[in-house]
Amino acid sequence: MTAPAPDEITVSQAGTASAAPASAAPSAGLAIASTALTKRFRGGQVAVDSVNLAVPRGAVYGFLGPNGSGKTTTIRMLLGLAYPTSGSAEVLGTPVPGGVVRVLSRVGSLVEGPAFYPYLSGWDNLARYDAADRATTGATAKARIGEALERVGLTAAAKKRFRNYSLGMKQRLAIAAALLTPRELIILDEPTNGLDPQGTREVRTLVRQIAADGITVFVSSHLLAEVEQVSTHVGVMRLGKLVFQGELAELRRTAAPRVSVRTGDVAAAGEVFAKLGLADPVLAEELITAEIGGTQPELITAELVHAGVGVRALSVESPSLEDLFVGLTGEGFDVER
């Protein structure tokens, strides 16, 4: 999905309320679980390819991947907006799409859907959403709307027309709509798409607040920085496949430190690296890098000097999270807006 135009920021409607059955054993402790979830579009394109999601309750799960990697299609299947071609999924222990009507009242979401009215105030827009929710009563609407606006910091701007909101305020209003009733899970599809740095910060702060209330957050993004700062867990999509899933800390641990040597003779340096058994050597013009493993930098320096290789610089660095993602997805993320 591409960035929504400002007036097209949307939320999904809450479904009808009814208690969901107790969690089935395989997904116990998980807010979202899927098994070999697959979506093949007419024309044969596999947008989501055998994805096994495991989103722990209470997590902030960053669902990362470049544009077109299948994030939105996955989210649409989780919300019953698209049918899987094969595989299965459970949201809060309820199978979807089969049980989606039962579970939707416990799930707030911000994905494509109906738009806010530009000439109505934030309050009046929320009132429309609230009135459309059959699970709520009109008698308590005022309190619900007031609380939702308060939660996203829009109390002072409640009476302002939606069209006069900043992009960040518009997005926060969309999140307020998703929070009109108490939720156990919030699913946000690219909530900072198109926002300026200030708006991005506002949404990020809001995600933290939602998580602090004990609500599981599933947030998709093609922006590493957005997710890195708020997530406890990440899933990384590439060409429809989930290529990494786990705690963010676990991903960081996979980062093997590398030694880099700047020299006019990378071929000779490469021979020294080979002799020392350094893994994954990469040669570029005047630069050679490899995993350092347990080898001491002092030894590498000594061996290079011994072989007569002129060393201009030697450094040891752990790959950044950005480097890891590039390795996983084959392309870069925008680190900053």
Ligand SMILES: Nc1ncnc2c1ncn2[C@@H]1O[C@H](COP(=O)(O)OP(=O)(O)OP(=O)(O)O)[C@@H](O)[C@H]1O
């Ligand atoms: N209704 C559809 N019919 C055919 N192909 C589709 C349809 N919806 C999505 N696709 C394709 O499926 C792939 C995955 O798209 P999807 O929107 O799920 O990716 P995404 O990771 O959410 O990307 P973005 O960040 O751009 O929204 C893309 O190649 C897209 O063109």
